Amino acid sequence: MTTFTDQLYQNGGAPVNGMFTNGKAFFVDPYRGGDSNRGEQTYHPKKSVKSALSAARAGYNDVIYLASHTNTLATTADYLTSTLLWNKDSTHLIGIDSGNHAFQRSTIRPNQTATAASVAPLVNISANNCRFENISFINDLNAAAAVGAVYLSGDRNYFKNCHLGGNAGGTTADVGTQYSLYMYGAQENTFESCTIGIDTVSRSTQRYEIYFNKDASSNGTARNVFKNCIIYTYATSTAMTWITYAASAVDRFNLFQNCIFINTGTSALASGFSISATGSPAGVLILKGCSLVGATASEASPSGALYYDAATSCREVVTAVA
DSSP: OEEOSSOEEETTTEETTSOOOSSOEEEEOTTTOOTTSOOOSTTSOBSOHHHHHHHSOTTTTEEEEEEOOTTOGGGTEEEESSOEEEOOTTEEEEEESOOOSSSOSSEEEEOTTSOGGGGSSSEEEOOSSOEEESOEEEOOOOSTTOOOSEEEOOSSOEEESOEEESSOSOGGGOOTTOOSEEEESOBSOEEESOEEEOSSSOBSSOOEEEEEEOOTTOOOEEEEEEESOEEEEOBSSTTOEEEEEOTTOEEEEEEEESOEEEEOSSSOBSOSEEEOOOSSSOOEEEEESOEEESBSOSOSSOOSOEEEOOOGGGOOOEEOOO
């Protein structure tokens, strides 16, 4: 056990007050850091998450800590000019911030000078067994080609207290394929106390906040669990949904437990969920203890693949926007 001037470390470099790990810890400070630094001490941080990820080792449970400063994006955000490719298994990203539920100040966003297609998506997670905590992934580049916040094809990842938001920049990015979270054959991931979606920009052309699809090998999205999450949108078209399933996109089940789905836009959603129950595999969506606010119906045309409990204490609530 060794004492440094910044904080106490143990077990080969893991901060006592951080995530316990048998790997290395890297520190990122977009405001005061430099990518020429090794980033292994808080007083010599790296400037970008990409540089820290490049130094991290796949499979060793290395942890990257992203620090925030004040409440101003200019001094706290890690601005990307190209997609962050999170492709190292068992490598974790933890935000150092207040731990609030939305727009956390440990944030990853596109540089406003970036080419739109280069940040489509903002973050692409193909790695497995990674943990993301207290981070906001917000694609606020107002361009039609800047599609997507988080594209997830990896398995067994854990997201806690993260905000995933696509089309946060303006109405130019309001295109039909826009999304906050795209699940591409992703399996056995957990989202806990996360916020997914954006309600500061209206959705008139966009069709979903979360999209489920099978991968190139026809593996369906399966066994993902969302616990205590908020999924919200601001619809100005009845065709918008919270979640859309493509045909043959889902295998087994996806579970939303104690989640609330909110639409505070000027148009009630005709269907909160658009589920294709055709093809094989054809899994189910389960809502347990969830509430739906701002939709005319959970499904305008029942798919037979949506299940929810009807207990008085945790029933589905469908309320149209006036």
